[in-house]
Amino acid sequence: xxxxxxxxxxxxxxxxxxxxxxxxxxxxxxxxxxxxxxxxxxxxxxxxxxxxxxxxxxxxxxxxxxxxxxxxxxxxxxxxxxxxxxxxxxxxxxxxxxxxxxxxxxxxxxxxxxxxxxxxxxxxxxxxxxxxxxxxxxxxxxxxxxxxxxxxxxxxxxxxxxxxxxxxxxxxxxxxxxxxxxxxxxxxxxxxxxxxxxxxxxxxxxxxxxxxxxxxxxxxxxxxxxxxxxxxxxxxxxxxxxxxxxxxxxxxxxxxxxxxxxxxxxxxxxxxxxxxxxxxxxxxxxxxxxxxxxxxxxxxxxxxxxxxxxxxxxxxxxxxxxxxxxxxxxxxxxxxxxxxxxxxxxxxxxxxxxxxxxxxxxxxxxxxxxxxxxxxxxxxxxxxxxxxxxxxxxxxxxxxxxxxxxxxxxxxxxxxxxxxxxxxxxxxxxxxxxxxxxxxxxxxxxxxxxxxxxxxxxxxxxxxxxxxxxxxxxxxxxxxxxxxxxxxxxxxxxxxxxxxxxxxxxxxxxxxxxxxxxxxxxxxxxxxxxxxxxxxxxxxxxxxxxxxxxxxxxxxxxxxxxxxxxxxxxxxxxx
Amino acid sequence: xxxxxxxxxxxxxxxxxxxxxxxxxxxxxxxxxxxxxxxxxxxxxxxxxxxxxxxxxxxxxxxxxxxxxxxxxxxxxxxxxxxxxxxxxxxxxxxxxxxxxxxxxxxxxxxxxxxxxxxxxxxxxxxxxxxxxxxxxxxxxxxxxxxxxxxxxxxxxxxxxxxxxxxxxxxxxxxxxxxxxxxxxxxxxxxxxxxxxxxxxxxxxxxxxxxxxxxxxxxxxxxxxxxxxxxxxxxxxxxxxxxxxx
Numbered sequence: 001x002x003x004x005x006x007x008x009x010x011x012x013x014x015x016x017x018x019x020x021x022x023x024x025x026x027x028x029x030x031x032x033x034x035x036x037x038x039x040x041x042x043x044x045x046x047x048x049x050x051x052x053x054x055x056x057x058x059x060x061x062x063x064x065x066x067x068x069x070x071x072x073x074x075x076x077x078x079x080x081x082x083x084x085x086x087x088x089x090x091x092x093x094x095x096x097x098x099x100x101x102x103x104x105x106x107x108x109x110x111x112x113x114x115x116x117x118x119x120x121x122x123x124x125x126x127x128x129x130x131x132x133x134x135x136x137x138x139x140x141x142x143x144x145x146x147x148x149x150x151x152x153x154x155x156x157x158x159x160x161x162x163x164x165x166x167x168x169x170x171x172x173x174x175x176x177x178x179x180x181x182x183x184x185x186x187x188x189x190x191x192x193x194x195x196x197x198x199x200x201x202x203x204x205x206x207x208x209x210x211x212x213x214x215x216x217x218x219x220x221x222x223x224x225x226x227x228x229x230x231x232x233x234x235x236x237x238x239x240x241x242x243x244x245x246x247x248x249x250x251x252x253x254x255x256x257x258x259x260x261x262x263x264x265x266x267x268x269x270x271x272x273x274x275x276x277x278x279x280x281x282x283x284x285x286x287x288x289x290x291x292x293x294x295x296x297x298x299x300x301x302x303x304x305x306x307x308x309x310x311x312x313x314x315x316x317x318x319x320x321x322x323x324x325x326x327x328x329x330x331x332x333x334x335x336x337x338x339x340x341x342x343x344x345x346x347x348x349x350x351x352x353x354x355x356x357x358x359x360x361x362x363x364x365x366x367x368x369x370x371x372x373x374x375x376x377x378x379x380x381x382x383x384x385x386x387x388x389x390x391x392x393x394x395x396x397x398x399x400x401x402x403x404x405x406x407x408x409x410x411x412x413x414x415x416x417x418x419x420x421x422x423x424x425x426x427x428x429x430x431x432x433x434x435x436x437x438x439x440x441x442x443x444x445x446x447x448x449x450x451x452x453x454x455x456x457x458x459x460x461x462x463x464x465x466x467x468x469x470x471x472x473x474x475x476x477x478x479x480x481x482x483x484x485x486x487x488x489x490x491x492x493x494x495x496x497x498x499x500x501x502x503x504x505x506x507x508x509x510x511x512x513x514x515x516x517x518x519x520x521x522x523x524x525x526x527x528x529x530x531x532x533x534x535x536x537x538x539x540x541x542x543x544x545x546x547x548x549x550x551x552x553x554x555x556x557x558x559x560x561x562x563x564x565x566x567x568x569x570x571x572x573x574x575x
Numbered sequence: 576x577x578x579x580x581x582x583x584x585x586x587x588x589x590x591x592x593x594x595x596x597x598x599x600x601x602x603x604x605x606x607x608x609x610x611x612x613x614x615x616x617x618x619x620x621x622x623x624x625x626x627x628x629x630x631x632x633x634x635x636x637x638x639x640x641x642x643x644x645x646x647x648x649x650x651x652x653x654x655x656x657x658x659x660x661x662x663x664x665x666x667x668x669x670x671x672x673x674x675x676x677x678x679x680x681x682x683x684x685x686x687x688x689x690x691x692x693x694x695x696x697x698x699x700x701x702x703x704x705x706x707x708x709x710x711x712x713x714x715x716x717x718x719x720x721x722x723x724x725x726x727x728x729x730x731x732x733x734x735x736x737x738x739x740x741x742x743x744x745x746x747x748x749x750x751x752x753x754x755x756x757x758x759x760x761x762x763x764x765x766x767x768x769x770x771x772x773x774x775x776x777x778x779x780x781x782x783x784x785x786x787x788x789x790x791x792x793x794x795x796x797x798x799x800x801x802x803x804x805x806x807x808x809x810x811x812x813x814x815x816x817x818x819x820x821x
Binding site (some may be wrong): 058112143354393 | 685705708722723724731757
């Protein structure tokens, strides 16, 4: 197969900066290949995408050294229009990529700018929408689409011009699991049916390894590992990249000779084939497991939800966000709220601090009826950390930002000082007082947001999507922080789509679907209810799925690769 | 666009409430024929009409003192002319709003840009207007999220006396404006990059499309022009207007 991307010793510096962001990248991609690019935040992945697409330097400027040759054209020596005709690029945030009042306009925009005859545009738009499985969406207003649908429209917009190469820069980081799966399926189908060459940057290794032919791992502007998915993932170690559970299991098992045949399969199906083969061949005996408990550790209720209904726009059935909800959250609980987009998780959480008031029913927080209590008063009991810290940061000093909440409670200056110092220390940002939050990384800004809520001494902390837009190292660091806060006796409720984080941290899981609670119980028990979870379009962590398939040998539900590893070591061959 | 222009012309031709009501009802014909979502068009217009009516009823009678006195209290004097003009204003503004909404909801972005370029609006400006319309709900969503985030930290925009609130206005505005502005700047950079990636060149507008009018389009256009001509003739003959120079 001929190569369509040739990158030789690529070095790139942004305008106004002297720091090299890409430090000598070499890459060759063949026609029809799917290349996955992984790496921690700041590794230069997005810059590589911009350089491959020709946007760097044609659109954003900067200094490019070395060669980027796309379909035989050196990007720095050709007009951007010529390069762009060979490439489609899709970015992280679907919202900033859709400009039209109708889906058709968005998909057609590039074709119109290329001067494609009118009679061909409609056909190409229909064909592109068909590939991303959005037939008959032409007349829809993009703002009303789900995240996954918007991103697929953006992909269709890039595909309509029939590019030889498609570059996707973290296309699924803001999507729920179903949205992620939809996008990756569409990309896979595209590569197989049209032989389009695809470069995908993503933190989500589970989905990426399912479709990628090769993986490239970057760190600090360099390629640190490249090759076959299985080989690369088994070698990369701690790089801020989440390694699939099945590969982590391989890393643990490699020290034991009886498991050496387990050669780092990257998907659940492949891992099952390998493991069940070994277990059958050696006639391993089943391991008796305990029945999962359904009991939640009950304490003193801090939040009581009674017959709660929430209707966003009264009178229209489809806007009923919560239906007849009843639950109690106890002091010291560590709860994960999970479910698809639109299942009602955030709507429910916003009732806890009075941002939303019940349409029907009641919510009691610390004994106070939220209908009759102001949001300001409830903020002293429930601290709510929003998904994006940029929605709240407005001060140019970290200290002022963290002091904002306590000052709104009209505390004395010395009390404010004490609380700010304590909160900054708790989140690991001691000494950051004078730093400007706008110049810190997203992980640190997230911690400032948590500190600014902690400084109000809430009894309950609600964290909305602690991992969105962050690499694995920042995500786990945030969850470690939240766990530490829970250990101080505070109740923690976090909303997430990341089942690995849930499995590692939460004591209790509430699964929501269509405005109702579908499951509520200890994490292990909830993840053992595979059939019910499917109704909420939730898939347990890969390791849970894998061990669930090995039910001839395991009866217990497993939540982490470490647990699976310990279980496998306990198995013994039949004599 | 023709529909919107004729409705604006008619709305500002009459200030007698009976005539303004007829124009308002005429403005409803197009969204009804186009089967536009009733709640979106009428919900937004209805509130607007009600608020305009309340403001008009409070303000106009104070300035328009001509005609017969209907009600008098202290320094307030409501005359039949003042009330008629006040009511007509709500219908006139409401008609323009219905026409604008139905125009935007039935016209594609490209048709709007081409229509604006017909009236000599430069391409980059008309594209900018379209982007602003597209991103209006996104911006409102961002403002809502920032307000909620600050409220969650016990920030209360309406706390304290009016004087104190006024004094704290600068601080309050900063709490909202800085995060919204920060989010907007990030989005604008991203949008610019995406537009470049789609090959947008504002110095070279894309090729125009031939507009094909169907028979029903032509019939509706003819009826619109005929009705407009009829109303304009009425206005020229002196109907539907109260002179405010009492």
